Amino acid sequence: MTEPPLPHESADDGRARLSYEDARDELIQIVQRLELGxxxxxxxxxxxERGEELARVCQAWLDGARARLEAYRAPEQSAANDVSAPGSAEEHDHGR
Structure with a gap:
C-alpha cells in the first residue's frame, strides 16, 4: 500500500516545475518540521525525500542562473581582454 501524497505534492509526486522561490520556501518548511522532531x-x-527533491530543484535553478550570468559576462570579458590600452592592468602586471 502506498502512502497518499502530502498536501503540497501533486499527483505526479511534485515533479512539476516549481519556481526557485516556491521550492526554497517548501524546503524551509520541511526542514523546520524535521527539526521539531x-x-x-x-x-x-x-x-x-521531498526535501532532497526540492534541494535538487533549487540547485538546478541556481546552476541555470549561474550559466546565464556566465554566458552574459563571457562576451564582455572577451572584449575587455582583446583591447589592451596603455596603462591597463595587464600592462601594469608585466612591469612588475
Missing part, C-alpha cells in the same frame, strides 16, 4: 519515522522519511 516527534514525527513518525515514515512521515519523516517522506519529508526528507
Amino acid at each position: 516527534g514525527l513518525p519515522l515514515e512521515e519523516a522519511l517522506r519529508l526528507w
Whole structure:
C-alpha cells in the first residue's frame, strides 16, 4: 500500500516545475518540521525525500542562473581582454 501524497505534492509526486522561490520556501518548511522532531519515522522519511527533491530543484535553478550570468559576462570579458590600452592592468602586471 502506498502512502497518499502530502498536501503540497501533486499527483505526479511534485515533479512539476516549481519556481526557485516556491521550492526554497517548501524546503524551509520541511526542514523546520524535521527539526521539531516527534514525527513518525515514515512521515519523516517522506519529508526528507521531498526535501532532497526540492534541494535538487533549487540547485538546478541556481546552476541555470549561474550559466546565464556566465554566458552574459563571457562576451564582455572577451572584449575587455582583446583591447589592451596603455596603462591597463595587464600592462601594469608585466612591469612588475
